[in-house]
Amino acid sequence: MxxxxxxxxxxxxxxxxxxxxxxxxxxxxxxxxxxxxxxxxxxxxxxxxxxxxxxxxxxxxxxxxxxxxxxxxxxxxxxxxxxxxxxxxxxxxxxxxxxxxxxxxxxSIGVNAFLSIVENATKIFNKLQEYDIYGLELHHRHKKDSPSGTAKILAQIIKDNITIKDRINYERVSGQIESNVLHFASVRSGEIPGTHQIGFDSMADTIELTHRARNxxxxxxxxxxxxxxxxxxxxxxxxxxxxxxxxxxxxx
Ligand SMILES: NC(=O)c1ccc[n+]([C@@H]2O[C@H](COP(=O)([O-])OP(=O)(O)OC[C@H]3O[C@@H](n4cnc5c(N)ncnc54)[C@H](OP(=O)(O)O)[C@@H]3O)[C@@H](O)[C@H]2O)c1
CATH class of the missing domain: 3.40.50.720 (NAD(P)-binding Rossmann-like Domain)
Structure with missing residues (x-):
């Protein structure tokens, strides 16, 4: 053992x-x-x-x-x-x-599967230029680091696979965001074990990929x-x- x-x-x-x-x-x-x-x-x-x-x-x-x-x-x-x-x-x-x-x-095995799903989805949306992309992570209020390590991995995967995004902003945006910037926001509240969401947004619709840890x-x-x-x-x-x-x- x-x-x-x-x-x-x-x-x-x-x-x-x-x-x-x-x-x-x-x-x-x-x-x-x-x-x-x-x-x-x-x-x-x-x-x-x-x-x-x-x-x-x-x-x-x-x-x-x-x-x-x-x-x-x-x-x-x-x-x-x-x-x-x-x-x-x-x-x-x-x-x-x-x-x-x-x-x-x-x-988490689920998150590691999620990273690959996001990588594949990002490659698709790289060809669909009417879609913009964002990231969002939510964790409990006791967490000491921000953004989460998983958010950083996700942001890097997106940056590596979306030609137009060459900068990542984890902070609050003041003024209008530039199209080459990926905005990845963090929320800290309550006892949330860890939620990561990637959104692909166009005039017509939004596609959201979310991993939500239950515990x-x-x-x-x-x-x-x-x-x-x-x-x-x-x-x-x-x-x-x-x-x-x-x-x-x-x-x-
Ligand atoms: N990789 C993953 O899948 C994953 C998942 C969940 C969490 N995490 C990460 O894992 C870390 C711990 O998370 P947690 O939720 O368990 O945090 P936590 O509840 O704050 O526990 C951390 C513990 O480590 C103790 N500690 C600090 N320095 C130490 C040292 N040098 N040697 C031994 N113990 C020490 C702390 O003591 P004190 O309370 O006295 O400071 C505390 O009891 C965080 O960085 C978190 O982001 C990673």
């Missing part, structure tokens, strides 16, 4: 712990600086018995955490978002240490699947590549 260290015992860490028995993994340690039941730090002792560390912490902690996983030769699943500007540093650390790491802004279970299951997969691997992987190249083909 896979042994995991849960790093960050917030909403996601707690859910992974709750799902562990039914998902056939064993949580051998819980690490969080401010929770009394947990280890406070990632140390040799706190991760000794773990095959893989699953990290759902916070953006400013994650690069230091990755350094520690690499020093301690532990493979890791990084669910934490808001740190992807440092991806090259993480890749170097992983390669030098000979460990394995898989990361994603969104571990956090999809993220947790994708992270657990990834932990099982990364156990004996080396190198840095993006969950989306793994989803399409490995998980999806295995279903047939």
């Amino acid at each position: 896979l042994k995991v260290a849960v790093v960050g015992f917030g909403k996601m860490g707690k859910l992974i712990n709750e799902l562990s028995v039914e998902q056939n993994i064993e949580v051998v340690s819980i690490i969080d600086p401010n929770k009394k039941i947990a280890y406070c730090e990632i140390t040799e002792e706190s991760v000794r018995n773990a095959d893989v560390c699953i990290d759902f912490t916070q953006p400013d902690a994650v690069l230091d955490n990755i350094k520690k996983y690499c020093q301690l030769k532990k493979n890791a699943v990084i669910g934490t978002t808001g740190w992807f500007d440092n991806i090259n540093k993480a890749e170097k650390l992983v390669q030098e240490s000979g460990t394995g790491l898989i990361y994603s802004a969104n571990f 956090r279970i999809g993220f947790a299951l994708g992270a657990i699947k990834s932990a099982k997969w990364i156990k004996d691997k080396k190198g840095l992987y993006n969950f989306r590549e793994v989803f399409f190249n490995i998980i999806l083909p295995q279903r047939h």
